[in-house]
Amino acid sequence: MSDTQENEPMVISTIADKVCNKLQNAIVEGVIPAGSKISEPALASEFGISRGPLREALSRLEACNLIERTPNVGARVVTLTREHLVEIYLIRESLEGLAARLAAEKMSDKDIFELDALLEKHKQQIKQDQSYYQKEGDMDFHFRIIKGSKNSHLIDMFSNDLYHLIRLYRYQFGMVSKRVPRAFVEHEQIVDAIRQRDGELAQFLMTRHISSSRRNVEKMLDEHLAITD
Amino acid sequence: MSDTQENEPMVISTIADKVCNKLQNAIVEGVIPAGSKISEPALASEFGISRGPLREALSRLEACNLIERTPNVGARVVTLTREHLVEIYLIRESLEGLAARLAAEKMSDKDIFELDALLEKHKQQIKQDQSYYQKEGDMDFHFRIIKGSKNSHLIDMFSNDLYHLIRLYRYQFGMVSKRVPRAFVEHEQIVDAIRQRDGELAQFLMTRHISSSRRNVEKMLDEHLAITD
DNA sequence: AATATCAATATTGTCGACAATACACTGCCA
DNA sequence: TGGCAGTGTATTGTCGACAATATTGATATT
Numbered sequence: 001m002s003d004t005q006e007n008e009p010m011v012i013s014t015i016a017d018k019v020c021n022k023l024q025n026a027i028v029e030g031v032i033p034a035g036s037k038i039s040e041p042a043l044a045s046e047f048g049i050s051r052g053p054l055r056e057a058l059s060r061l062e063a064c065n066l067i068e069r070t071p072n073v074g075a076r077v078v079t080l081t082r083e084h085l086v087e088i089y090l091i092r093e094s095l096e097g098l099a100a101r102l103a104a105e106k107m108s109d110k111d112i113f114e115l116d117a118l119l120e121k122h123k124q125q126i127k128q129d130q131s132y133y134q135k136e137g138d139m140d141f142h143f144r145i146i147k148g149s150k151n152s153h154l155i156d157m158f159s160n161d162l163y164h165l166i167r168l169y170r171y172q173f174g175m176v177s178k179r180v181p182r183a184f185v186e187h188e189q190i191v192d193a194i195r196q197r198d199g200e201l202a203q204f205l206m207t208r209h210i211s212s213s214r215r216n217v218e219k220m221l222d223e224h225l226a227i228t229d
Numbered sequence: 230m231s232d233t234q235e236n237e238p239m240v241i242s243t244i245a246d247k248v249c250n251k252l253q254n255a256i257v258e259g260v261i262p263a264g265s266k267i268s269e270p271a272l273a274s275e276f277g278i279s280r281g282p283l284r285e286a287l288s289r290l291e292a293c294n295l296i297e298r299t300p301n302v303g304a305r306v307v308t309l310t311r312e313h314l315v316e317i318y319l320i321r322e323s324l325e326g327l328a329a330r331l332a333a334e335k336m337s338d339k340d341i342f343e344l345d346a347l348l349e350k351h352k353q354q355i356k357q358d359q360s361y362y363q364k365e366g367d368m369d370f371h372f373r374i375i376k377g378s379k380n381s382h383l384i385d386m387f388s389n390d391l392y393h394l395i396r397l398y399r400y401q402f403g404m405v406s407k408r409v410p411r412a413f414v415e416h417e418q419i420v421d422a423i424r425q426r427d428g429e430l431a432q433f434l435m436t437r438h439i440s441s442s443r444r445n446v447e448k449m450l451d452e453h454l455a456i457t458d
Numbered sequence: 459a460a461t462a463t464c465a466a467t468a469t470t471g472t473c474g475a476c477a478a479t480a481c482a483c484t485g486c487c488a
Numbered sequence: 489t490g491g492c493a494g495t496g497t498a499t500t501g502t503c504g505a506c507a508a509t510a511t512t513g514a515t516a517t518t
């Protein structure tokens with residue numbers, strides 16, 4: 001699928017790699033529901049493999065915070081909570097603000113040109129179908145900025161941890177937002193600050209952009225809770 | 230050892246837990262040198278266990294960035310570089326600035342009282358022996374602030390990733406610093422901002438504190454390189 | 459009816475063996 | 489002499505079985 005193609009596809013060398021990838025997607029898409037218990041024998045049987053590589057895969061899923069493992073009890077998909085999502089957004093503000101600042105310093109002119117092209121592509125997509133942009137285009141943009149930071153540890157932190165959780169929350173909480181046109185303008189402004197090599201402004205705008213998203217998400221979740229209560 | 234007691238000791242339930250803990254310390258302390266290849270059969274033999282739990286432990290070490298694993302080739306302790314250390318410091322500025330801001334909002338009066346007590350304890354230790362403070366007291370202080378953020382994801386990110394790497398770099402690069410008295414004053418100022426519930430100031434001071442440490446580290450590393458060249 | 463206890467069953471952690479892959483060494487050729 | 493190919497060995501990935509631990513269901517007690 002194109003989402004994994006755009007955002008550094010996992011290299012599949014071993015059975016564990018393959019199974020980990022499949023389980024990541026199954027969890028994010030809710031095929032294995034949040035909070036549910038994971039059975040090693042059942043999954044191993046389903047994949048037609050032994051429990052050894054399955055446990056390797058589970059270990060990696062634990063590392064990217066999609067599951068929690070308890071010794072002698074087993075693994076369980078994480079429970080999604082408003083609190084946790086807000087926590088993640090706060091961390092995103094912090095780290096992506098840094099990424100934007102570094103991107104303003106580090107991105108090549110070619111990188112920035114490609115970022116512009118990506119924005120143009122997103123502009124066309126918004127006119128046709130907003131849902132595609134909401135699902136993966138936004139993440140694509142953010143990931144490009146993080147890559148532009150040239151801070152490999154930051155890129156790893158995002159790729160191995162935050163990315164999957166953000167996808168999971170988006171998928172499960174069905175975040176269709178009225179905010180798209182405004183968010184796109186903010187993307188453009190961030191890129192402009194980067195193009196001007198103004199790190200401080202880029203950081204400010206990115207932090208503010210994610211902060212607005214957080215407030216929007218908080219509001220939506222509160223409304224969602226009000227409905228279900 | 231008291232460093233692990235203060236900073237959330239790993240709960241030992243399985244052989245893999247135990248081996249992971251031992252390997253973490255062996256890597257941080259240089260018993261297994263940076264860059265070196267890890268042999269599963271040799272380590273399993275040394276610990277008197279099968280390769281199964283050893284691989285579990287290696288998977289966890291990979292998750293906390295102490296080793297890198299390549300399929301069908303094996304595991305290797307990470308190589309320490311100036312670039313990587315600077316990357317980590319930049320991320321620390323970002324995340325610990327956030328932590329300090331949240332701590333100013335979230336810490337209870339009791340928490341703050343205990344933080345004061347910790348500072349007083351460190352003051353006494355500085356008078357007697359600066360090396361203890363340099364090794365773990367500083368981390369202790371920082372970890373308290375991060376815990377005070379009450380952002381569980383942030384605490385996990387620190388505990389599972391940054392903490393080990395910081396220890397590793399400190400141990401291997403032998404960071405004895407002339408900066409201790411000044412750094413302690415900065416700690417006091419950060420706590421004061423938190424006590425005043427001034428999140429913006431706490432964040433500013435913490436970011437600046439770590440930025441100063443980064444510059445100090447960069448300078449030391451440059452001097453170190455000059456000597457060895 | 460609710461709670462506690464016990465035994466059976468299922469699951470998780472670990473073991474040792476086999477299959478697949480990479481590495482190291484030797485010999486041959488240009 | 490240097491590079492390449494082939495072979496043997498070591499290491500990594502996976503398998504299935506056994507041991508240890510937790511869970512579930514049935515029964516007894518209050």
